[in-house]
Amino acid sequence: MSWETERLEKAKQIIEMYPQKRSALGPLLYLAQDKDGYISNESIVEISGLIGITEVQVQSVASFYSMYKQEPTGKYLLSVCKSISCEISNSSDVINSVKNFTGLSNNETDDENFFTYESVECIGACGGAPAIQINYETVEGLTPDKAVDLCKWLKEEEPEIVVADELQDKFGGVKSFDWAIADNNGATSPVPGFQTYDTSKEKK
Amino acid sequence: MNEKVTFTVDGKQLEGKQGQLLIEACEDSGIHIPRFCWHKRLDPVGMCRMCLVEIDTPRGKALVPSCTTQVSEELIVETESDTVKKAQEGVLEFLLINHPLDCPICDKAGECPLQDQTMAYGPGESRFIEEKRHFEKPIPVSDIVLLDRERCILCARCTRFSDEISGDPLIEFIQRGNKTQVNTFPDEPFKSYFSGNTVQICPVGALTATSYRFKARPWDLKKVSSTCNCCSLGCSVELNVSQNKMLRILGEDNEFTNQGWLSDKGRYNFEYLHSENRLLNIHSRENEDYQTINISDAIEKIKNKIKDLDNPDIKFIIGANSTNEEYFAINKFANSLNRNEFLSKDKSNVYFADDHIYNGYFSEEYTSATFEDLDNSDAIVVWAEDIKDNLPVLFLRIKKAVKNGVKLVVFGHTNTALESLADLYLGAEIVSNNFELKTSLSNIQELKDIIDSKKVTTIIGKSTPLQKKDSLDTLINHLQKVSDLKVFNCFSKANTFGAIQHIDQIKGLNEFCTEYENSNKNIVFTIGANPVNSSFFGSKIKNLLEDTDYVISLDIFKNETTELADLILPTTAFGEKEGTITNMEMRVMKQNKILPDPGSTLSEWEYLIMIAQSLGKDINYDSVNDLNSELASQFTMTEALPTFDNLNKPSNLFGILNQKEINLNIRDIDQDSSSLLMVKRLYGDSSTQINSPSISMLGSERFIELSEFTLDKYGIKSNVATLTQGSSSIFVNIKLNNLLPDNLVLAPINRRGFEKLDSTKDFDLKETKNMKDLSVN
Numbered sequence: 002m003s004w005e006t007e008r009l010e011k012a013k014q015i016i017e018m019y020p021q022k023r024s025a026l027g028p029l030l031y032l033a034q035d036k037d038g039y040i041s042n043e044s045i046v047e048i049s050g051l052i053g054i055t056e057v058q059v060q061s062v063a064s065f066y067s068m069y070k071q072e073p074t075g076k077y078l079l080s081v082c083k084s085i086s087c088e089i090s091n092s093s094d095v096i097n098s099v100k101n102f103t104g105l106s107n108n109e110t111d112d113e114n115f116f117t118y119e120s121v122e123c124i125g126a127c128g129g130a131p132a133i134q135i136n137y138e139t140v141e142g143l144t145p146d147k148a149v150d151l152c153k154w155l156k157e158e159e160p161e162i163v164v165a166d167e168l169q170d171k172f173g174g175v176k177s178f179d180w181a182i183a184d185n186n187g188a189t190s191p192v193p194g195f196q197t198y199d200t201s202k203e204k205k
Numbered sequence: 206m207n208e209k210v211t212f213t214v215d216g217k218q219l220e221g222k223q224g225q226l227l228i229e230a231c232e233d234s235g236i237h238i239p240r241f242c243w244h245k246r247l248d249p250v251g252m253c254r255m256c257l258v259e260i261d262t263p264r265g266k267a268l269v270p271s272c273t274t275q276v277s278e279e280l281i282v283e284t285e286s287d288t289v290k291k292a293q294e295g296v297l298e299f300l301l302i303n304h305p306l307d308c309p310i311c312d313k314a315g316e317c318p319l320q321d322q323t324m325a326y327g328p329g330e331s332r333f334i335e336e337k338r339h340f341e342k343p344i345p346v347s348d349i350v351l352l353d354r355e356r357c358i359l360c361a362r363c364t365r366f367s368d369e370i371s372g373d374p375l376i377e378f379i380q381r382g383n384k385t386q387v388n389t390f391p392d393e394p395f396k397s398y399f400s401g402n403t404v405q406i407c408p409v410g411a412l413t414a415t416s417y418r419f420k421a422r423p424w425d426l427k428k429v430s431s432t433c434n435c436c437s438l439g440c441s442v443e444l445n446v447s448q449n450k451m452l453r454i455l456g457e458d459n460e461f462t463n464q465g466w467l468s469d470k471g472r473y474n475f476e477y478l479h480s481e482n483r484l485l486n487i488h489s490r491e492n493e494d495y496q497t498i499n500i501s502d503a504i505e506k507i508k509n510k511i512k513d514l515d516n517p518d519i520k521f522i523i524g525a526n527s528t529n530e531e532y533f534a535i536n537k538f539a540n541s542l543n544r545n546e547f548l549s550k551d552k553s554n555v556y557f558a559d560d561h562i563y564n565g566y567f568s569e570e571y572t573s574a575t576f577e578d579l580d581n582s583d584a585i586v587v588w589a590e591d592i593k594d595n596l597p598v599l600f601l602r603i604k605k606a607v608k609n610g611v612k613l614v615v616f617g618h619t620n621t622a623l624e625s626l627a628d629l630y631l632g633a634e635i636v637s638n639n640f641e642l643k644t645s646l647s648n649i650q651e652l653k654d655i656i657d658s659k660k661v662t663t664i665i666g667k668s669t670p671l672q673k674k675d676s677l678d679t680l681i682n683h684l685q686k687v688s689d690l691k692v693f694n695c696f697s698k699a700n701t702f703g704a705i706q707h708i709d710q711i712k713g714l715n716e717f718c719t720e721y722e723n724s725n726k727n728i729v730f731t732i733g734a735n736p737v738n739s740s741f742f743g744s745k746i747k748n749l750l751e752d753t754d755y756v757i758s759l760d761i762f763k764n765e766t767t768e769l770a771d772l773i774l775p776t777t778a779f780g781e782k783e784g785t786i787t788n789m790e791m792r793v794m795k796q797n798k799i800l801p802d803p804g805s806t807l808s809e810w811e812y813l814i815m816i817a818q819s820l821g822k823d824i825n826y827d828s829v830n831d832l833n834s835e836l837a838s839q840f841t842m843t844e845a846l847p848t849f850d851n852l853n854k855p856s857n858l859f860g861i862l863n864q865k866e867i868n869l870n871i872r873d874i875d876q877d878s879s880s881l882l883m884v885k886r887l888y889g890d891s892s893t894q895i896n897s898p899s900i901s902m903l904g905s906e907r908f909i910e911l912s913e914f915t916l917d918k919y920g921i922k923s924n925v926a927t928l929t930q931g932s933s934s935i936f937v938n939i940k941l942n943n944l945l946p947d948n949l950v951l952a953p954i955n956r957r958g959f960e961k962l963d964s965t966k967d968f969d970l971k972e973t974k975n976m977k978d979l980s981v982n
């Protein structure tokens with residue numbers, strides 16, 4: 002299915018931001034992911050037409066980066082950091098607790114399409130290790146129990162949009178540093194919220 | 206740019222050019238550095254690390270890839286130090302981790318850089334005991350190329366070729382890490398006119414061609430260099446033969462012409478040589494049927510025919526696939542039978558079977574161009590047949606020149622494939638549907654900016670047979686006036702330039718029809734020509750041949766013309782004969798024989814000389830060498846005479862430029878073009894292609910091209926339609942091409958189903974509703 006007018010409009014705005022059309026590929030892939038929850042072949046065809054490169058060139062980039070999903074994910078994408086800072090702060094316990102609670106192993110989605118679990122490399126929150134991301138919204142200073150609480154809360158509340166600040170207040174511990182400005186922009190799975198590219202969602 | 210630098214490699218002082226890559230500079234001085242990803246004709250990527258060398262840096266010795274390091278003054282390089290050796294072993298060990306080592310069943314084994322370099326530089330044993338990566342073996346990436354991803358070492362030669370050189374990047378790396386693989390997008394195959402080049406440059410057996418898979422071992426192949434005759438570019442090739450069968454054609458890197466590349470047509474159009482449909486015996490029509498007769502009876506028959514008719518009117522229709530030596534013999538023979546031979550050269554009796562040729566621009570007024578001039582010009586101006594389809598490797602040369610900053614101007618409606626490369630595309634606003642220039646060229650400011658007082662090379666020829674020479678005159682006169690001009694006469698077929706160099710005067714089929722109509726219609730020789738099928742005058746010629754007393758056809762396959770013949774003489778083909786051919790630069794190049802003459806075939810010249818001798822003519826040549834040395838001696842402006850001896854010298858391996866007086870006498874076709882523009886595509890239903898199973902399907906798609914406006918005019922919404930003209934109609938796929946002017950429909954001339962269409966008549970186009978109709982046809 003080709004893109005709806007609004008998305009195409011947005012795509013055109015993004016393309017105009019770059020001196021060469023093909024440079025817009027990265028952000029356009031976020032638009033694609035925002036549409037279907039993953040990069041569908043239809044979207045690849047669409048993007049290829051929009052920026053004048055071949056489909057396989059689009060696919061080459063889309064399949065290189067692990068944050069461009071090649072398959073649909075659940076409503077909540079749980080990314081637990083397994084890199085070194087988190088590892089020495091016992092991230093393996095967090096990983097185990099999340100895995101146990103969800104019953105998922107790496108890169109798996111449950112039957113209800115609710116949770117997708119993945120363990121990932123450093124997410125830039127070393128100062129607040131161990132850390133997790135829900136739909137790419139970061140929560141720092143986690144404990145294994147808090148991580149399970151977080152998952153339970155998601156099950157019960159099913160928030161449409163997840164917002165980092167809110168999750169941090171409810172489930173997080175010590176943060177790396179404080180931006181001091183409350184951010185109401187969150188994300189839906191599995192698209193990082195970028196205001197510039199119009200993929201962030203505001204929680205009212 | 207060309208400043209010399211001195212540097213040291215393994216203790217030896219070497220010279221290189223400033224900016225040159227180390228690996229290349231070493232190669233030039235005879236030091237070979239192993240490599241997988243680097244290829245002289247591609248941009249360097251530093252992908253495989255096989256070319257690591259040690260250089261001195263201010264911080265001590267460092268390992269660097271020599272394919273991405275430029276030589277500089279006083280650079281000190283080690284290519285064989287212990288560190289380098291260790292690095293090479295390491296790189297190979299890594300490369301072999303996932304490589305399946307299935308050499309015993311791999312086509313590349315024996316000529317595989319991975320195999321060879323592992324032997325020469327590898328660690329000798331493996332420490333890897335884990336399971337290797339697995340992929341489905343092999344997957345098709347196109348109709349003619351297969352990919353075994355397990356063997357791939359990710360050098361990116363194939364992907365860079367498709368991106369940088371041929372400009373159709375339909376293969377790319379997808380996934381990453383351990384899963385990285387070359388692949389195509391689903392349902393978007395690697396449909397490229399040049400895909401075979403990737404098979405040739407793949408340093409392992411990952412890419413293979415359907416036509417060669419499991420056919421031979423490289424050490425069993427007999428090899429000879431030759432020159433391709435699929436178009437008039439003259440690509441240098443190597444013919445590979447095993448057990449008297451042509452199995453493969455490879456591109457040779459001829460700096461002047463193809464620079465290593467070939468089109469898939471040139472590369473894979475050879476299986477026909479061994480087709481069971483080849484003509485192998487002499488056929489003589491007795492009453493209604495053909496009978497096989499032997500050569501002496503055949504010569505006797507011709508002799509008697511000519512004697513009986515007492516001073517008969519004899520005409521020759523020739524094609525483009527003969528060698529220079531054969532044209533030379535045809536010329537001698539034709540002259541000896543020409544009743545007007547002593548009157549004037551205007552009374553030639555030789556007619557060339559390609560409606561695209563016209564009088565051209567050959568006189569001393571015009572400086573003729575070479576392919577090197579494309580790179581050295583400021584601008585290239587094209588107004589000709591579709592270059593990509595008719596001279597595919599010339600398209601690559603143009604693309605390369607443009608990449609290096611040469612400006613490109615394209616006229617007309619037949620070169621839309623060049624539009625994306627062009628700085629200035631002068632289509633519908635400037636050129637009418639009947640190929641007339643609508644505006645004075647001096648009024649076009651953008652054109653002025655590009656060509657005025659600049660070095661310009663033009664590729665000029667008729668876009669279709671119906672284009673009038675006047676329009677081209679206007680362009681060339683303008684270019685001549687405002688720029689420093691060099692000219693390519695764009696005759697695209699095989700050895701057309703050999704024909705026009707060696708035949709005193711060539712006329713067209715137009716002249717044949719008018720002159721022959723008023724003659725006695727005694728005898729016609731058709732030599733490698735099928736005018737009935739391929740010409741605007743086809744049906745007229747058919748009638749004329751039917752009215753002819755005796756038609757003698759020399760050919761390799763039966764076709765629409767040989768069907769009308771009274772005597773069919775089977776001839777040798779590419780690879781079965783030795784000779785020279787002349788390309789569009791007037792470069793004379795060698796074709797070599799590597800296959801025996803099949804059946805009772807003979808070369809065209811052998812037949813003609815036998816006939817001449819039976820008639821008591823004083824034409825005596827015992828071998829093709831005799832013909833060659835005599836024709837070579839007739840060249841005037843020349844660096845060296847293009848004799849076999851000279852051409853076989855290594856220094857002349859890639860041809861010798863030659864000039865000779867040219868005399869063409871061809872009128873325009875007296876007919877305006879209609880809204881149906883018929884153009885020749887690379888693939889079609891030529892008898893050579895349909896008898897080559899590996900590529901026969903490539904020309905099967907029936908499609909027409911037209912703009913959205915035209916599509917709307919006919920009210921077509923789907924992408925299939927029915928094209929009707931008179932009583933014939935065909936189903937066609939629709940390809941949108943908005944560069945085409947309004948009301949113009951482009952159709953391929955050389956496809957099955959299109960042969961009944963007449964480009965001068967009206968036609969109708971209707972949407973096809975019922976898809977079932979399609980499958981029936």
Ligand code: SF4
Pocket residue numbers: 356357358359360361362363364387403406407408409411412
């Ligand atoms: S298929 Fe061959 S040419 Fe292409 S990347 Fe792999 S090894 Fe290199």
Ligand code: FES
Pocket residue numbers: 082083084085086087088122123124125126127130131132
């Ligand atoms: S190591 Fe986990 S956030 Fe950096």
Ligand code: FES
Pocket residue numbers: 239240241242243250251252253254255256257270271272273
């Ligand atoms: S040849 Fe230099 S890195 Fe591959």
